[in-house]
Amino acid sequence: MKGLxxxxxxxRIAYLLLAIFALAIALSxxxxxxxxxxxxxxxxxxxxxxxI
Amino acid sequence: xxxxxVTQVVSALAINPYFVYFxxxxxxxxxxxxxxxxxxxxxxxxxxxxxxxxxxxxxxFVLMSPKVKGSLSQAxxxxxxxxxxxxxVGAVVGRMPCGWVCPFGxxxxxxxxxPTPKLRLPGWIRWGRYGFLVVVAIAxxxxxxxxxxxxxxxxxxxxxxxxxKAVPPEAPLPPSGWFFWxxxxxxxxxxxxxxxxxxxxxxSVCPLGAMFGLCNRFSLYRxxxxxxxxxxCGKCREVCPVDINIHDxxxxxxxxxxxxxxxxxxxxxxxSGFAVAKEGLRLGKKAVSAEGD
Numbered sequence: 001m002k003g004l005x006x007x008x009x010x011x012r013i014a015y016l017l018l019a020i021f022a023l024a025i026a027l028s029x030x031x032x033x034x035x036x037x038x039x040x041x042x043x044x045x046x047x048x049x050x051x052i
Numbered sequence: 053x054x055x056x057x058v059t060q061v062v063s064a065l066a067i068n069p070y071f072v073y074f075x076x077x078x079x080x081x082x083x084x085x086x087x088x089x090x091x092x093x094x095x096x097x098x099x100x101x102x103x104x105x106x107x108x109x110x111x112x113f114v115l116m117s118p119k120v121k122g123s124l125s126q127a128x129x130x131x132x133x134x135x136x137x138x139x140x141v142g143a144v145v146g147r148m149p150c151g152w153v154c155p156f157g158x159x160x161x162x163x164x165x166x167p168t169p170k171l172r173l174p175g176w177i178r179w180g181r182y183g184f185l186v187v188v189a190i191a192x193x194x195x196x197x198x199x200x201x202x203x204x205x206x207x208x209x210x211x212x213x214x215x216x217k218a219v220p221p222e223a224p225l226p227p228s229g230w231f232f233w234x235x236x237x238x239x240x241x242x243x244x245x246x247x248x249x250x251x252x253x254x255x256s257v258c259p260l261g262a263m264f265g266l267c268n269r270f271s272l273y274r275x276x277x278x279x280x281x282x283x284x285c286g287k288c289r290e291v292c293p294v295d296i297n298i299h300d301x302x303x304x305x306x307x308x309x310x311x312x313x314x315x316x317x318x319x320x321x322x323x324s325g326f327a328v329a330k331e332g333l334r335l336g337k338k339a340v341s342a343e344g345d
Contacts, residue, residue, distance in 0.1 A: 048104075051232055
């Protein structure tokens, strides 16, 4: 039973991490995290294509 | 296999649907480009509408670099956003996107289907992807303020480099120097390797696979093996695209959760699902039993 309870504990941890990650994404909006990613992504990445 | 192949094709098209580029010669500029796709897909590819998580991760560290006088709060917010986007997917399904969504993984499987003698890779090669994550995708961009993983990435050479050379954008690009051809040589070497070994890039280089792989240990979706049914016949390893023994460690960070082993197992020893926690099923290296472990 010890093993099973440990597994159920891990599932609880997974749910907790899910909530933390969702909260982190929401908080990153305040400091323009997605906006920063967007601003970088819309420019053609010269590093990626080897034209440096 | 058929369902996975369909999913891989549909995912590749869903990530790269911007065929308008062929007439407009301007890459997609919409808001979706701020969303990190759960797969290795170059954001320099003119057809894509999403951001590359590894490119975005490096950019966060470039912004934090002492060489760049950028906004630290924006750099941290960008880093948290990228890591949490990867973590959110990873906490639900672990490394499953590598097996079902990633277009570069799909390409590796297609090339490996070419009938040739095959080369088995040693187990220690897995440590390479952690090295590439920590050193090339994090430390070097922070120190040098240059995204060195992007510079070396064969996916970028294929989806961005060759594509943009063949169908150039409206705004002129810099001329291609020796580095472009060096990058093409890296791509050629990898394409050749894909034919002979099972998913070598995913197993030894991919930093995204390294991060998703760590999520396999705690994700809600889990693999499990019933030791009372498993005969260790080896069929699972034969069909495994990353060449692992699932019965050794069902939730190994190496497993891409393609579920090929589950279908191939004639004894029904492999199960998977959300929140699997039943007596007699083994999810890790140690057996789960009523007596405790």
